[in-house]
Amino acid sequence: MRYLNRDRIALLAALLAPLATTAVLLPWRAALPNTSVALVLVVIVVAVAANGNRLAGALAAISAALWFNFFFTQPYQRFTITRPADIQTAVLLLIVGLAVSQLAARARRLKVIAITDADYLAQIRETATLAQSAKGPDAVVDRVTTQLTDLLQLRGCHFEYGTLIGHPPRLEQDGTVIWGRRRWNVDRRGLPDTEVELRTFGNGRFLGRFMLDPTPGAKPSLQARLVAVTLADQAGAAIDTAGTGRP
Numbered sequence: 001m002r003y004l005n006r007d008r009i010a011l012l013a014a015l016l017a018p019l020a021t022t023a024v025l026l027p028w029r030a031a032l033p034n035t036s037v038a039l040v041l042v043v044i045v046v047a048v049a050a051n052g053n054r055l056a057g058a059l060a061a062i063s064a065a066l067w068f069n070f071f072f073t074q075p076y077q078r079f080t081i082t083r084p085a086d087i088q089t090a091v092l093l094l095i096v097g098l099a100v101s102q103l104a105a106r107a108r109r110l111k112v113i114a115i116t117d118a119d120y121l122a123q124i125r126e127t128a129t130l131a132q133s134a135k136g137p138d139a140v141v142d143r144v145t146t147q148l149t150d151l152l153q154l155r156g157c158h159f160e161y162g163t164l165i166g167h168p169p170r171l172e173q174d175g176t177v178i179w180g181r182r183r184w185n186v187d188r189r190g191l192p193d194t195e196v197e198l199r200t201f202g203n204g205r206f207l208g209r210f211m212l213d214p215t216p217g218a219k220p221s222l223q224a225r226l227v228a229v230t231l232a233d234q235a236g237a238a239i240d241t242a243g244t245g246r247p
Contacts, residue, residue, distance in 0.1 A: 010052020014059035017044050022067040029072060034086060037072050038093040045097040049104035057101025065094040120227045123147055127231055131238045140238035144231045148198070148210055151228055152191070153218035159235075161208040171198040171212065175225035190219040200232045202240020210235075 021044050025037055041064040049057025069079055073086040081087045127147065131140050141159050149157045169179035169192045177184040177196060184192055191214035198210040210232055220228075 010048055010056035011059065014048050014052065014056045015063055017048060018060060018064040018067050021064075022071045026071055034068075034072050034089050038068060038089050041068060041093060042096055042100060046100050046104050049101035050107065054101065057104060058098055061094055061097030061101050064097055065090055068093055117223070120223065123151070124227065124230055124234070127234045131234055131241075134238065137235070137238040137242045141235050144235040145210065147231055148212065148228055151224050151231075152212060152220045153215050154212050155215050156213040157210055159208055159210050161239075162206070163208070164206070168194060168211075169196045171196055171225060171228065173229055175222045175229065177225075186219060186225070187222070190214070190217055198228060198232050200236030200239065202236045205240070207236050207239045 018041055021041060022037070025032060025040065045057060045060040045064055048060040066079065069081055069086075069090050070077060073081045073090060074083060081090060127140065127143060130143055134140050145157045145159060148154065167180070169177055169184060171177055177186050177191065179192055191212070193214065193216060196212040196214060198212060200207050200209060
C-alpha cells in the first residue's frame with residue numbers, strides 16, 4: 001500500500017512538476033540558454049522516476065518536453081517550434097528524459113527487490129531455526145501456514161496430511177502454477193480463483209500439502225512463490241524428521 005500511494009503521488013508529480021519548474025524559470029527566459037533549462041528538466045524527470053515507476057518517469061519526460069516547447073521555444077505559448085536548434089533540444093530532452101527515467105525506475109525496482117530478498121531470507125532462516133528447536137512438526141506447519149498467507153497474499157491457508165483428493169491447481173517447485181496440463185500465468189492473471197495446492201515432501205516421499213486460498217487479484221511475484229516452496233519444504237523436512245504423516 002505504501003508503494004501504491006507513492007506511485008500515485010509520482011504520477012501527479014510527473015504531470016505537475018515540469019509545469020511548475022518551467023513556470024519558475026520563466027522570468028529568466030531571456031537570460032537562460034534553452035540547453036540549461038532542458039538540463040534542469042532532466043533532473044526533475046530523474047527525481048520523479050526515482051521516486052515513482054517507469055510510467056511516472058515517461059509521463060514526466062513527455063510533460064517536460066511539452067512545457068519546454070510551450071514556454072521556451074519560439075513562438076512562445078504555442079506547441080510549435082520554428083528554430084532547428086530548439087527542435088533538436090526538445091527532441092533530446094524527450095529522448096534523454098525517457099532514457100534516464102527508465103534507468104532511475106530500474107534502480108528503484110532493484111532496491112525494492114534487495115529489501116524484499118532480505119525479508120525473504122529472514123523468514124526462511126526463522127523457520128529453519130524453529131524446525132530445529134520445535135518438539136514436533138505442528139509448530140513448524142502452523143508457522144509456515146501463517147507465512148504463506150502473508151507471503152502470497154492469501155485469504156486463508158491450511159495443511160492436509162497425506163491426502164491427494166481432486167485435481168486443484170498446483171504451485172510447483174520452480175514457482176510456476178500448473179492447472180490441468182497448462183501453465184497458469186500468475187504474473188499476468190494472478191493466482192487462480194480456486195484453492196491451489198503446494199505439496200510437501202520428505203526424502204522424496206509425499207507427506208501432505210498446503211491448500212492456498214488466493215485473494216482475488218493478488219499477483220505474488222516469482223520470488224515470493226519460490227520462497228513459499230522453500231518454506232513448504234522446511235515443513236516437509238520437519239514432518240519427515242518426526243517420522244509421521246499425521247498430526
